[in-house]
Amino acid sequence: MRLPFLPIRIKIMVSVLFVVTAVVSVITFTMANLFHEDKRAYINDLASIVTLNTAQECHALLVGYRERLQAYARIIDRQELPQEEKAALLKGLFEDFPALVAVSQYKDGLEVATAVDERALAEAGLAKEAIEEQRRGDPLPFDRIQAGDVFVENSTLTPKLPTLTLAIRDVSASGAGSTTISAIVRLDDLLAITRRSGVFDISVTDSSGQLLAHPEVGRVAGKETIALRPEVVALDARHSAGITLEYLRNGARTIGGFAPVGFGGLFAVAEIPKAAAYLASRDLLNRLLLVALGLLLASAVAGLVWSRRITRPMEILSRATGEVAKGRFDIQVQVKSQDEIGTLASSFNHMASELKDRESALHEAQAQLVQSEKLAAVGQLGAGIAHEVKNPLAGILGCAQLSLRDAPQGTLLAKNLQLIEKETKRCKMIIENLLKFARQEKTILEPTDINRVVEDAIAIVLHQLELNQVKVLKDLAPGLPQIRGNANQLQQVFMNLMINAQHAMEGGAGTVTLSTLPSGQDRVEVRVTDTGPGIPEEIQKRIFEPFFTTKPTGKGTGLGLSVSYGIVKDHGGEIRSESPPGKGATFVITLPVLTDAVNHQAPDLPAVINLT
Ligand code: ADP
Numbered sequence: 001m002r003l004p005f006l007p008i009r010i011k012i013m014v015s016v017l018f019v020v021t022a023v024v025s026v027i028t029f030t031m032a033n034l035f036h037e038d039k040r041a042y043i044n045d046l047a048s049i050v051t052l053n054t055a056q057e058c059h060a061l062l063v064g065y066r067e068r069l070q071a072y073a074r075i076i077d078r079q080e081l082p083q084e085e086k087a088a089l090l091k092g093l094f095e096d097f098p099a100l101v102a103v104s105q106y107k108d109g110l111e112v113a114t115a116v117d118e119r120a121l122a123e124a125g126l127a128k129e130a131i132e133e134q135r136r137g138d139p140l141p142f143d144r145i146q147a148g149d150v151f152v153e154n155s156t157l158t159p160k161l162p163t164l165t166l167a168i169r170d171v172s173a174s175g176a177g178s179t180t181i182s183a184i185v186r187l188d189d190l191l192a193i194t195r196r197s198g199v200f201d202i203s204v205t206d207s208s209g210q211l212l213a214h215p216e217v218g219r220v221a222g223k224e225t226i227a228l229r230p231e232v233v234a235l236d237a238r239h240s241a242g243i244t245l246e247y248l249r250n251g252a253r254t255i256g257g258f259a260p261v262g263f264g265g266l267f268a269v270a271e272i273p274k275a276a277a278y279l280a281s282r283d284l285l286n287r288l289l290l291v292a293l294g295l296l297l298a299s300a301v302a303g304l305v306w307s308r309r310i311t312r313p314m315e316i317l318s319r320a321t322g323e324v325a326k327g328r329f330d331i332q333v334q335v336k337s338q339d340e341i342g343t344l345a346s347s348f349n350h351m352a353s354e355l356k357d358r359e360s361a362l363h364e365a366q367a368q369l370v371q372s373e374k375l376a377a378v379g380q381l382g383a384g385i386a387h388e389v390k391n392p393l394a395g396i397l398g399c400a401q402l403s404l405r406d407a408p409q410g411t412l413l414a415k416n417l418q419l420i421e422k423e424t425k426r427c428k429m430i431i432e433n434l435l436k437f438a439r440q441e442k443t444i445l446e447p448t449d450i451n452r453v454v455e456d457a458i459a460i461v462l463h464q465l466e467l468n469q470v471k472v473l474k475d476l477a478p479g480l481p482q483i484r485g486n487a488n489q490l491q492q493v494f495m496n497l498m499i500n501a502q503h504a505m506e507g508g509a510g511t512v513t514l515s516t517l518p519s520g521q522d523r524v525e526v527r528v529t530d531t532g533p534g535i536p537e538e539i540q541k542r543i544f545e546p547f548f549t550t551k552p553t554g555k556g557t558g559l560g561l562s563v564s565y566g567i568v569k570d571h572g573g574e575i576r577s578e579s580p581p582g583k584g585a586t587f588v589i590t591l592p593v594l595t596d597a598v599n600h601q602a603p604d605l606p607a608v609i610n611l612t
Helices: 008-076 083-096 118-123 128-137 188-194 217-221 279-325 340-406 412-438 450-467 487-504 560-570
Strands: 100-107 110-116 150-154 163-171 178-186 201-205 211-213 243-249 252-260 267-273 446-448 470-476 483-485 510-519 523-530 574-578 586-592
Touching (some): 008 267, 083 100, 100 118, 110 128, 118 128, 150 211, 450 470, 450 523, 487 560
Antiparallel strands (some): 201 267, 243 252, 523 586
16 A cells, blocks of 8 residues: 655654654553552552541440440449439439430330430420330330340431430349340530541441431431441451442442441441542543643654754755756755765765766867867868869969069069969968868878977977067977877967967067976877967957958968867867966867777766665
8 A cells, every 4th residue: 555645754753753652651651550559559548547547436435435334234233222322323424424315224124214314305306205205116125235235226316416325234233134224325426526537428337337427417317328238247346457348329439448346336437439539640640641742742843843854955955956957057055964964965066066067068069069060061161162263273373473484574564463473372372271171181190299299380480480579488398198190280280379379469579388298197288378468258269260360351361270170179189278368378289199098998887886
């Protein structure tokens, strides 16, 4: 399957996001998990501590109640005690035990005496009969109350006076049956214990799960029951420290600690809804997720910025490559990075400037080709005309010379004939030049010493140049390799250049310097430099054209340089002019040296180079 086109920077950003997401997810979930585990252990511990504390406090409170009643039972059971003293004792019990609402004494299951705090009942809007009525409707289960045992139950009649009934049975000291003391006690102290925690919902139940104490008195008065699971009921009051359970309470998951109070089968319960218990850990998870999201966002932005930094130079390079493909080779890329892209950019720049150089070389070669074609065309035309004109001209010259012999000296006829002879000779010379230019004869090249050719050429024109105050200097490099050349033709080239230099100086004093030097490994260079006015820039391109001359009619033919150009080309060389303004003219001729490997060509490189 092919992926759709995506810019590199998007790919880098996606990779960064992928890595960051993986790392952040692992960290987030590990941290959340650890925190959750820690929190769970903490909540469980806390639930069991709160439950155990509650159980201990309840135990201490109820044991205190029981001891008071036991002490009272022993005294009241004494037969020898007069009735008035018993009444005084009972009164003292109410003073000593302010939570006491009513107390009854039973002998072998039969009520013997009852004392009631009527004021407390009245404050709660109850009459003494209400208690009797309740006891009748719900008699004490004497068969279940064993000797030394306690019986506890919720005996609340109104929310205004929440109470519990505490019954103890004591075998009579006199041995005459058993005495049961039943007390109705206010629940205020027990309720206070259940109100201590602001986090846990604490309650105290009897063995059947009926609420005995709970911060909401209404629930106690309503005698609500909470279901105790079998593992709670099975808790051994003496050995078990309690358990923590997780269960559903009114449809909500709840964590609850249960511990036996160790008194009358009561249980202390501390509950907390799971949602509330894990509020902090959920909050932490939410924060972690937020941080993770922030991190992802930040890394997306950072990824984009970073990838843009990486891909920007590539985009520049890609655009530049497009420009090069369109033929703009003068383009250069500015990439400052020191990495592989920087290297690529400098290679690109190198390639572009190389292409530029080659393109200008190509243009020059094309121009030279055009020039050569032009010269060839003119050469053919000129050769044709010269051939036709050469013979009649020879006739005219012969006739003029013959007639001159017979013409009397100093006459007009003689003068005219001399003029005809002179001008015909000039025409002959032009025609000879034209024929040389067309070069229908084949140039024979042979090993030639270029310094020798230069010296011969100087020797021929030296006299003429010196007559015109032009000095000829030479600076010839010794030991130059031989060239393949035609000495006569090359001599003519150097003579043309020296005579042109002399003409350029227009009778003024000056120098012409001829120098030879090696050029590269397989060429020699001849430079002809003069101190004349130089060649104006606007005509530099035209001087090698045939018949181009700036000299007045009759003085120049415009063939000297074009003939020289043709000769040099025939030698496989180059001729060019250099004429910086005000510095005279220099003609540079480069010629290939004689070598065994002239025709040897290096094998082409393969078009595709495999880099392994
Ligand atoms: P001709 O000498 O007959 O004019 P050439 O082909 O030899 O023809 O020269 C062409 C033109 O090149 C000259 O007319 C002249 O303007 C220019 N020229 C050649 N050599 C020089 C030089 N050394 N200094 C200045 N101009 C030159």
